[in-house]
Amino acid sequence: MASLSRLQGRHWLLVGATASASLALGRPGSGGVLLGGVAIGLSVLLYAAGLGSLVRRKRPRLAIGVLFVKLLVLVGLGWLAFTSRHALHPDPIGFAVGLTCFPVAAVWEAVSARQG
Numbered sequence: 001m002a003s004l005s006r007l008q009g010r011h012w013l014l015v016g017a018t019a020s021a022s023l024a025l026g027r028p029g030s031g032g033v034l035l036g037g038v039a040i041g042l043s044v045l046l047y048a049a050g051l052g053s054l055v056r057r058k059r060p061r062l063a064i065g066v067l068f069v070k071l072l073v074l075v076g077l078g079w080l081a082f083t084s085r086h087a088l089h090p091d092p093i094g095f096a097v098g099l100t101c102f103p104v105a106a107v108w109e110a111v112s113a114r115q116g
Contacts (some may be wrong), residue, residue, distance in 0.1 A: 002113040004048055010105035011041055018101055022094060036098020039077040044102065046070035080110025 009053050015037030024028040082092060 002103040002109050006110040006112075007043065007105055008041065009020040010108050011037070011044075011102050014040065014105050015098060018097060022097070028094035028097055030094065032091035033098040035080070035090045036095040037093075037101050038098070039065025039074060040099050043070055043074055046073070058090060 019030045019037070020034040022028050022033050046066055047070055051067075081091070082095075092109065
């Protein structure tokens with residue numbers, strides 16, 4: 001059975017490995033990789049917390065608030081990645097690579113869950 005905690009662990013492992021590789025190679029920017037990885041990782045964490053509250057019906061207002069914060073974080077990080085000044089501007093390719101670590105981790109977890 002697939003596990004959200006294993007999926008997140010695999011995501012962070014991939015982000016760390018990819019950021020290390022990009023730092024060693026010099027391309028794409030490791031800061032962008034980390035920012036993209038953190039953006040999607042935080043998004044999934046907040047989404048799981050909000051959706052978990054909604055499903056359990058314990059605190060629907062809190063769940064809606066968490067999902068709203070998730071949206072603000074994603075919009076803010078996207079703005080930072082693509083429109084900020086050059087001094088704060090991470091590499092957009094690195095940002096995309098960091099985001100891509102999550103779908104790769106999801107496929108990895110799905111294949112592992114299916115085999116085991």
